[in-house]
Amino acid sequence: MNNAWSKDDFMKQIIARNPGEPEFHQAVNEVASCIIPFIREHPKYREACILERMCEPDRTISFKVVWEGDNGAVNINRGYRVQFNNAIGPYKGGLRFHPTVNPGILKFLGFEQTFKNSLTTLPMGAAKGGSDFDPKGKSEREIMRFCQAFMIELSHYIGHFTDIPAGDIGVGAREISYMFGEYKRISHQFTGVLTGKSLEYGGSLIRKEATGYGCVYFMEEMLNEQGESVRGKTCAISGSGNVALYCAEKINHLGGKVITLSDSDGFIHDPDGIDEDKLGTIIELKTRRRGRLAEYAENSGCNYFPESKPWGIECDLAFPCATENEISKSDAALLAGGGCLALAEGANMPTTAEALEVLRNSNILIAPGKAANAGGVAVSGLEMSQNSMRMAWSTTELESKLQSIMKDIHRQCLAHGRTNGYIDYVRGANIAGFIKVADAMLAYGII
Numbered sequence: 001m002n003n004a005w006s007k008d009d010f011m012k013q014i015i016a017r018n019p020g021e022p023e024f025h026q027a028v029n030e031v032a033s034c035i036i037p038f039i040r041e042h043p044k045y046r047e048a049c050i051l052e053r054m055c056e057p058d059r060t061i062s063f064k065v066v067w068e069g070d071n072g073a074v075n076i077n078r079g080y081r082v083q084f085n086n087a088i089g090p091y092k093g094g095l096r097f098h099p100t101v102n103p104g105i106l107k108f109l110g111f112e113q114t115f116k117n118s119l120t121t122l123p124m125g126a127a128k129g130g131s132d133f134d135p136k137g138k139s140e141r142e143i144m145r146f147c148q149a150f151m152i153e154l155s156h157y158i159g160h161f162t163d164i165p166a167g168d169i170g171v172g173a174r175e176i177s178y179m180f181g182e183y184k185r186i187s188h189q190f191t192g193v194l195t196g197k198s199l200e201y202g203g204s205l206i207r208k209e210a211t212g213y214g215c216v217y218f219m220e221e222m223l224n225e226q227g228e229s230v231r232g233k234t235c236a237i238s239g240s241g242n243v244a245l246y247c248a249e250k251i252n253h254l255g256g257k258v259i260t261l262s263d264s265d266g267f268i269h270d271p272d273g274i275d276e277d278k279l280g281t282i283i284e285l286k287t288r289r290r291g292r293l294a295e296y297a298e299n300s301g302c303n304y305f306p307e308s309k310p311w312g313i314e315c316d317l318a319f320p321c322a323t324e325n326e327i328s329k330s331d332a333a334l335l336a337g338g339g340c341l342a343l344a345e346g347a348n349m350p351t352t353a354e355a356l357e358v359l360r361n362s363n364i365l366i367a368p369g370k371a372a373n374a375g376g377v378a379v380s381g382l383e384m385s386q387n388s389m390r391m392a393w394s395t396t397e398l399e400s401k402l403q404s405i406m407k408d409i410h411r412q413c414l415a416h417g418r419t420n421g422y423i424d425y426v427r428g429a430n431i432a433g434f435i436k437v438a439d440a441m442l443a444y445g446i447i
């Protein structure tokens with residue numbers, strides 16, 4: 001074993017073992033920057049090569065998905081499941097349907113999920129999966145046929161004690177329903193094998209809202225720590241999908257003002273605030289009619305900026321809720337110049353490494369995705385508990401459980417993230433998430 005262990009040497013090995021996977025390198029690099037100094041103080045983890053083992057997925061499964069289009073054409077996509085780590089529970093994590101999906105993207109997401117699921121305090125291991133299938137422009141029947149074909153293959157590898165997938169980009173309640181129906185048909189079993197299900201057949205109240213709500217609860221905790229709160233703050237949000245819309249709803253509940261939302265074509269800016277009524281119209285547009293924000297802007301008369309991101313608009317709080325690496329170094333400089341106080345990542349790894357550096361140097365508080373967006377998977381864990389008990393908790397019970405989980409995650413981040421004059425939530429989340437998984441791996445011995 002090499003005792004002169006540096007992060008650079010560690011990263012050289014990661015890059016050599018995982019060529020052509022820049023998002024995975026980025027996610028590991030951020031974690032290694034925090035964990036390697038911690039491991040130097042706790043050599044038991046080094047001796048058992050725990051970090052090296054945590055960077056290697058247990059297995060990566062790839063399969064062919066063949067489905068028929070409405071015009072009779074045969075389509076071929078690629079499906080994946082990366083089962084990353086099951087040291088603390090069965091594999092758990094979402095499925096993404098997007099043309100950019102590839103093994104490197106899913107490895108970064110599965111790696112992040114390992115730490116996130118550990119932070120929730122619930123017994124869940126980590127996985128991520130999906131397909132390069134593009135749902136945009138597909139008919140309802142095409143979506144259904146694709147989901148069924150995808151599940152026929154995926155069903156070999158999942159199970160309610162083995163691996164429990166859920167949604168992510170391009171996968172919401174509609175897709176989960178088609179996949180659950182297919183699993184039920186193939187397996188002849190009714191088990192909680194997916195989360196994010198509809199309420200009629202075993203879904204949980206609050207799951208749809210959980211990621212966005214949890215992200216705002218986490219922001220509220222960070223601000224309370226500074227003697228501040230969301231009330232009265234101007235908030236910029238990117239995205240207009242599941243996470244973004246319910247993040248906006250909770251900001252409104254807490255008395256903040258949401259001034260932006262975006263989609264992959266551009267963003268809307270409403271300086272008067274996207275209040276409950278306006279948000280209701282957008283939720284209807286996005287979730288039922290599957291329309292674009294440009295259409296909302298045209299009908300409502302609010303400002304619309306095509307092919308742009310919202311980070312140049314002055315705000316107190318930023319909530320990136322669309323996708324990875326959506327905040328570049330120059331976007332971070334715009335946020336800092338506009339007086340932003342804090343940023344909470346609703347999306348997974350939305351901030352580049354260079355942008356994180358700019359935000360840190362500007363003393364902007366940063367809630368990393370593995371902490372701030374953990375509310376979604378946490379309520380998925382609660383959906384699993386309810387399915388096992390054959391019962392359903394009320395909205396009030398679930399919201400209070402979600403709130404207390406987010407408080408607990410904040411407390412764990414504080415325990416490991418306090419530095420002189422600045423709370424480094426990124427470091428806090430990485431170290432706290434690491435310890436539980438690492439200790440379980442140590443307990444199992446060399447396997």
Ligand SMILES: NC(=O)C1=CN([C@@H]2O[C@H](COP(=O)(O)OP(=O)(O)OC[C@H]3O[C@@H](n4cnc5c(N)ncnc54)[C@H](O)[C@@H]3O)[C@@H](O)[C@H]2O)C=CC1
Pocket residue numbers: 167168169170171172211239240241242243244262263264265321322323324346347348373374376377
């Ligand atoms: N759904 C969940 O429970 C969780 C989701 N996340 C993360 O949150 C983020 C958003 O996921 P969802 O809201 O579930 O997905 P979604 O499919 O409901 O919405 C995605 C949103 O991002 C926008 N978007 C996608 N690619 C974009 C691009 N290249 N540029 C600009 N906008 C883009 C889309 O227009 C859409 O508004 C992802 O990073 C996901 O991994 C994290 C934790 C849980």
Ligand SMILES: O=C(O)CCC(=O)C(=O)O
Pocket residue numbers: 092093094095113116164165166167168195348373374376377378380
């Ligand atoms: O609810 C889940 O199982 C997974 C949610 C997810 O994919 C995520 O936390 O990134």
